[in-house]
Amino acid sequence: MAVEEDAVPVEAGRSERKRQAVLAAATETFLKAGYLGANMDEIAAMSGVSKQTVYKNFGSKEALFIEVVTSMTGAADLRVHTAPAEPDSAEALEQFLFDYAHRQLSVVMTPRLMQLRRLVIGEVSRFPDLAQVLYERGPQRAMQVLAGIFGRLDGRGLLACPEPEVAATNFNWLVMAEPVNRAMLMGDGELPDDAQLRVVAKEAVRVFLAAYGRQGS
């Protein structure tokens, strides 16, 4: 029937447009006020839609919240997940690690993703499944991808990590831990700029290579 069953509707029908408007307004509202603090009337008003339409599209406040979080994690997932070319020499390895760290930091250290993380953490007891999905699609996936790469580099003698998962975990958190955990509690007021991200990434690579490189950088 309809040929335009597009997954990413550029010019969608009225219903779909309203649905997207509600989702956008709900995202803003939940990020700002939290789950209990968010107001369905306000979401409807902000999206220029009646409450009836909100409930027709999403059924309940819970369902809307779940949709907001999963759609945001999915979008972030796409931006992070691009297979990088693996290095084949010591110099290429160092550059590869730095680029990976810098890109990961650049994508993740944004006010919206930090606020999403706060939101989900605060609702762990109410929505444990959502939090688990965020963990699996975030840190866990990053560490799995890294572990695969590190395992192959170990096989080629470019790294010395008998347990690639451990090395991947340590590299991941050497890069992400300080900025993320600082942002969690100190707010988005002083998120690190690009220069600071590069400093963090560089020292993380140095420490990592000292521990898992062939003969120290």
Place this chain on the structure above:
Amino acid sequence: MAVEEDAVPVEAGRSERKRQAVLAAATETFLKAGYLGANMDEIAAMSGVSKQTVYKNFGSKEALFIEVVTSMTGAADLRVHTAPAEPDSAEALEQFLFDYAHRQLSVVMTPRLMQLRRLVIGEVSRFPDLAQVLYERGPQRAMQVLAGIFGRLDGRGLLACPEPEVAATNFNWLVMAEPVNRAMLMGDGELPDDAQLRVVAKEAVRVFLAAYGRQGS
């Protein structure tokens, strides 16, 4: 007048006992339900006290919440903050780092402290000052203490860290990042046991010494 202005009342008067009962009940309730989800009627009932008494002792829901969080952070602060004897040889250094990491993990990785952290993170926009206090009395203080120690060890030639703050930050998160961030999103269902904590601590020390030790472990 009253001679018994004890800071830590072992056997306090009725008023003080009721105050403590309210504080205990409020702590449980806020940890379980969050700020907006907590119910003042329930807190009064759980502490065997009338709402009038609750409001006489703590003024408002906000004030009670602030008191709950600050008293918990203060208590945790006391348990973490004991000056350790600094090492004076390479072997003592390794043992010192391991003991420090293991103790830090043991104290922090408890369901109540993890839940407190989730609670405060979820309320960052409503109570930014509380979150800042938690950060300063938690990770920040730990890193400052470590930086001081590392600076002296660098002076004695036991470490090679021209920037002790950077080394302290990296050691702290090598130890804490994986367990804490996993617990934040995956819940308290599978908090690491002592054996796992020792594995994490040991590998953290190894990586740290490879990067900041004098000639590798």
Place this chain on the structure above:
DNA sequence: ACTTCAGAACTAGACCGTCCAGTTCTCATC
């Protein structure tokens, strides 16, 4: 006698979800 508190009712307001009458859009058919 005098303070203190329990217990319960009460105020004032917020909010989720529903309902309905009237309007607007979409799209197949003519």
Place this chain on the structure above:
DNA sequence: GATGAGAACTGGACGGTCTAGTTCTGAAGT
């Protein structure tokens, strides 16, 4: 291109529920 049926939407009101905070009465303790 006009038309008409049916789906989608609006705007507002509203029921029922919940909650923070106040107030009142009576009892208990000192």
